[in-house]
Amino acid sequence: MDTNAEPELAQHTTNAAGPPIRQLFRDVIADRIQGPRPPQAAILFDDEVDPCWDDRSFLGDFYSEILHQDTCQPATADGLALVAALAVDDRVLAQHRFQAVDLLFRAATVAERHLAETWPTTPQHADPDSEARARNAVQAHVPTLLARWTAECTAVRLALAGLAVVFPTDRTLPALTPRLQNFLHQHPQGTDIGDYLRFVVVLATQNDDRILTATEQLTDAHWTGTARGVPTRPRAPHLLGQMLTKVGIGLTRAPPRQ
Template sequence: MAGWSAMAGTHEFVVPDETHARELTQALAAYGFPVVKARPSDGDGWRVTVLDEGPYPVDALGHRQIEAVARAAARIARQHSGYARGGTRCDVSQLTVLRGPDAPYVSTNPGARPPIPTITVVAPPAPAPLALTPDEAQARPVDLPGLDDIPWAELEHAHGSAEDVPELLHTLATSPADDWDEILDELFGDDLLHQGTCYSATAPALPFLTHMIVSGTLPARQRLDLCVWLLLASGRWAGSLLADADAALVQGRRPEPAGWTEEVHRTVGEQLPALLTRWEAEPSAVRYVLACLAGLHPHHGRRFGAQVDAMVREFRGTGPGAYLLLADALVDGRDDQAFALATDITAWEDGLDPGWLDAAGVTVAVKAGHVLAEGALRALNVE
């Protein structure tokens, strides 16, 4: 966004057929959007594209305003059997490009602008450093029993066969610190969790991360990295449910998780008891991520509720403390409080969509847990 003078964008919606597309273009133009277009979408009904000329300021307030307008448009789309499918954000100088080619249906309202909801920008709580010391790890290679017993060649990741996964895991367990980040990014960023997508090889790989963490042979920085990937992996289940919530509502069904995300979430939960045995030995940065994992898996994390509660008191009034408080509420099953805490967090944490908390067909705990999974790492300020 460097160099942007002001922000504009588009909002995209999918409707089942031509009749709904025509009606929705008219409704959105009447709401105040200057140009709304509809065209057939291959295998996906009709796509309605809304031009939102703004201008919005290029700051946190501007992003919250355009996202609030997008949510208002989504509510109109739901009245016409439509659901949101993304959009774009750009400098206002790109408006000509955003208008794009003509479409079968075009509704215009020149000079109009949709109502801008009043947004109150809330100051975030103070940051707080999380320590990686003390650390008593004894650096030595980690054995990974059972690694070769898994039929990796029959599984897949983002780039095809997962037959290279055991070598990457073995290399990760034995690699010097200089190669650690590169190998870990290849294994998860490129292959097993590419762009947040789970694959058939993702869940089988996760227990080996746990084995590396609990072995006590990796330094705290590396244990933290592995815990972070477990948190990211576990959070994809709730994220995919929320992503499907709008479509499920208009199609009269329950939200469905994306492929393999449920298995990945369950697998991380199964690792949690072993991970939590490390609680007393871990520095605060690692315990922070473990507490967040406990919040996502309260069935397994509940017996460590007292430890999470103690960490809440330690970091009360800070950014990490806000997420720890949310994790603590989820661990204890206080879902209404968790929802309220998640609502508060979305008011000050940029990049977290308040619309997640409005999703239909998804439990309160899942919504609040998604805020935890998506936001907690933003507060992970390691010293």
């Protein structure tokens, strides 16, 4: 019996901080957010650790703390600071930085995407105030995120492109299309990434007629449709979100390099 004591102690010591991804996220947040942290940081810093956590299950719980079941709650806006900090730290693997930017996109577009899904009725769990605060919180982080474009890998740039058209500015939109040209040559129309990129380019034009036409064509091709009566403004981010999800699934099968 005594021979098992030392290995058990070693195992407890190794796992005291939880799975490796939790330890990494905790280190990043400790370095990047000084002083009071949002309440969702408790999942990183509490002494109590779920013994069932591995990297995958922890990530699910962590992101659910911030954007629970794809809905914005009063604390969501504050929690997005954690996600933004992870998205800009090179210690975090590229696939997790992609997930962080993807979550920021989803938090910023909750209202539009849910309206597109439930039109013409109001989304059941809508919280307009929390949704607006979350959108504003994401917008505040966008300049810092986009400033990393040249240093980022292809996968994260794809997610950043989606975020850029959600928050268009006179500075970012003219630069976006030229930055995507090489990707457009590499990924032809009809592929997940190729269609996603071409839709981003159309959204960057801010031309309502072109956006509606592209939305109709892509919806008819192979994406889950929305009711034709839904205004273009919520339909477009709903479609873009579906496309970004599919791009992310493809990248997960072949994890991108940092």
